[in-house]
Amino acid sequence: MTSTLHAPLELIDLHPAATDMRQLVIEGMSQSPKQLPAWFLYDAEGSRLFDQICEQPEYTLTSTETALLQSQAPAMAAALGAGTLVEFGAGSARKVSPLLEAMSNPAYVALDISSEHLQAACQRLHQRHPQVPMLGICCDYSQMQQLPLHPLLAQQRRLGFFPGSSLGNFEPQEARALLGQFRRLLGPGGKLLIGIDQPKAVERLEAAYNDAAGISAAFALNLLTRLNRDLGANFQVDQFRYRARWLPAASHIEMALVSNQAQVVQLCDRDWSFDGGEALITETSHKYSPESFLALASEAGWRSEERWSDGAGDLSLHLLKQAD
Numbered sequence: 001m002t003s004t005l006h007a008p009l010e011l012i013d014l015h016p017a018a019t020d021m022r023q024l025v026i027e028g029m030s031q032s033p034k035q036l037p038a039w040f041l042y043d044a045e046g047s048r049l050f051d052q053i054c055e056q057p058e059y060t061l062t063s064t065e066t067a068l069l070q071s072q073a074p075a076m077a078a079a080l081g082a083g084t085l086v087e088f089g090a091g092s093a094r095k096v097s098p099l100l101e102a103m104s105n106p107a108y109v110a111l112d113i114s115s116e117h118l119q120a121a122c123q124r125l126h127q128r129h130p131q132v133p134m135l136g137i138c139c140d141y142s143q144m145q146q147l148p149l150h151p152l153l154a155q156q157r158r159l160g161f162f163p164g165s166s167l168g169n170f171e172p173q174e175a176r177a178l179l180g181q182f183r184r185l186l187g188p189g190g191k192l193l194i195g196i197d198q199p200k201a202v203e204r205l206e207a208a209y210n211d212a213a214g215i216s217a218a219f220a221l222n223l224l225t226r227l228n229r230d231l232g233a234n235f236q237v238d239q240f241r242y243r244a245r246w247l248p249a250a251s252h253i254e255m256a257l258v259s260n261q262a263q264v265v266q267l268c269d270r271d272w273s274f275d276g277g278e279a280l281i282t283e284t285s286h287k288y289s290p291e292s293f294l295a296l297a298s299e300a301g302w303r304s305e306e307r308w309s310d311g312a313g314d315l316s317l318h319l320l321k322q323a324d
């Protein structure tokens with residue numbers, strides 16, 4: 001699709017095929033405990049609910065990171081230098097504007113699994129920044145071996161942007177592999193500006209994922225509705241309840257749907273048994289201190305260039321450069 005505005009906006013659809021989704025679901029449901037890749041939470045409704053989570057008073061990550069980006073964008077843009085911003089898991093692409101405004105002649109590429117939401121986000125952003133050439137790519141970024149051969153990705157340096165502490169949704173060894181993969185995708189001279197949520201009081205952490213309005217619960221339960229619709233499952237959604245808890249040994253929040261009773265569910269043409277009280281983990285959210293994050297990043301071939309933190313020490317935006 002090419003818009004009539006000044007610079008072009010294009011979209012490329014590389015969403016995983018249904019057969020690949022089935023394979024991932026079978027693998028995840030065969031684990032103990034059962035756990036599916038977090039991206040399954042993001043169909044159009046899941047993306048809409050995630051935006052609502054970001055507005056809940058308990059979920060301060062979005063407002064804190066947005067304020068940090070707004071106040072520090074000129075310094076971040078100067079440190080990033082010129083290039084094409086490549087945002088991994090862009091969602092509604094609401095955080096990138098200060099950077100686009102502070103950079104000179106930027107181009108922008110948004111990657112996200114949630115295709116309709118990505119399309120709407122790119123169109124909205126393009127109206128706000130009509131001079132910025134943009135490309136949306138619907139894909140599972142964790143499986144991308146290379147970025148598409150597109151002029152926006154070939155003509156300038158690639159500068160990764162990965163806000164929202166989304167790295168925390170991967171187990172540490174997967175996170176390390178993902179950081180290494182981003183390094184290869186961004187290529188020589190590439191940098192990565194990445195938002196990392198830090199450990200804090202348990203009450204605050206658990207409240208953030210257990211908002212009083214019940215949006216986090218609706219977001220997780222929507223996974224079952226999605227599996228019923230897209231993969232022919234027959235989950236009874238009211239037979240599961242949402243649970244989010246901080247597991248200190250793992251330094252992560254575990255979000256799960258817990259079966260209210262013993263039951264059998266059909267999914268991907270197979271029967272899956274749940275015991276009463278058994279959990280299906282929908283996602284985890286790892287929290288890293290700046291030191292533990294930088295140790296992980298260093299194992300993936302990145303070096304710290306700069307770090308910007310909010311005053312309370314809740315989160316940091318790290319600028320990473322490639323190790324020599």
Ligand SMILES: C[S@@+](CC[C@H](N)C(=O)[O-])C[C@H]1O[C@@H](n2cnc3c(N)ncnc32)[C@H](O)[C@@H]1O
Pocket residue numbers: 038039042047050054062088089090091092093095111112113114139140141142163164165166
């Ligand atoms: C936690 S939200 C963060 C959204 C936004 N970056 C922010 O900071 O508010 C994660 C986003 O990444 C997308 N996402 C999650 N896993 C993904 C994957 N493996 N590949 C592509 N997109 C993914 C989701 O659709 C969602 O929009």
